[in-house]
Amino acid sequence: MNKYLQFFLLELRNGMEYRLNFVTLAIVNFFPVIVNLFLWRAIFASNHALTNVVTVNQINGYVITIQIINLLIQPCSVEFKILGEIRGGDLSKHLLKPINYYSYNLMTALSQSTTYFLAFTAIGVVLWFVFRGILITENIIMLLLFIVSLFAAFVIRFTLSCLFGMLVFFLDDISQLFMLFSNTLLFLCGFLFPLSILPDSLLKICKLFPFYYIGYFPCSIFVGMEAGLQDVLQGILTSFIWIVILITIYNMMWDKGIKKYTAFGG
Secondary structure (H helix, E strand, C coil), X not given: CHHHHXXXXXXXXXXXXXXXXXXXXXXXXXXXXXXXXXXXXXXXHHCHHHHHCCCHHHHHHHHHHXXXXXXXXXXXXXXXXXXXXXXXXXXXXXXCCCCCHHHHHHHHHHHHHHHHHHHHHHHHHHHHHHCCCCCCCCCHHHHHHHHHHHHHHHHHHHHHHHHHHHHHHCCCCCHHHHHHHHHXXXXXXXXXXXXXXXXXXXXXXXXXXXXXXXXXXXXHHHCCCXXXXXXXXXXXXXXXXXXXXXXXXXXXXXXXXXXXXHHCCC
């Protein structure tokens, strides 16, 4: 465990050396947020029926928070890192080291997200003061549960990316699958719009998949869109169940993929 903590701290120090890049990236990524805030205000002005589902203050908080979550849980394009190391043969050097490949990449991605958090949160606070009335929960228990749900979201997103990257063990071309993967994340995670505006039947279907717990679920806790404590606890439990399922699938794919990789001289 200590060596993985060292990986985390080393990558964190490296990231802080380029903190200006992260601040610049944060500013660039929040321009679309400002556009979305004005867009949603226009939508609410023309469609008052939406206020029966979500309030203007909630949507303002949602748009800012979901963007922060989206950027925080992007695990440094780990799918392309894994893909490149498998195709280029660089995976072999990791196999020779006494480390767990999954844990090593997880610590690396987590350190980068920590650096992003410092930059993005600062920008988010500025926007909060600019757009007065943004609604966030003031319940300390909910805030703590939000942090737990955010960590679970990160691990789910990271593991899905690892699974996608390892497809190159078995498939020659995954470019089309990547487009499907990216578009699915945008829609089912709630990065395009709050899933609460969907019909109840579709919302129930979304809850059956891990994507729901990557974006919309933690964001809805933070802005107070979840119904109550019981629903939040149930959602967090479901998140960790998905983590166990996905890591199990990862281990199965890894074992089969490594056998194929070494059989071809990797």
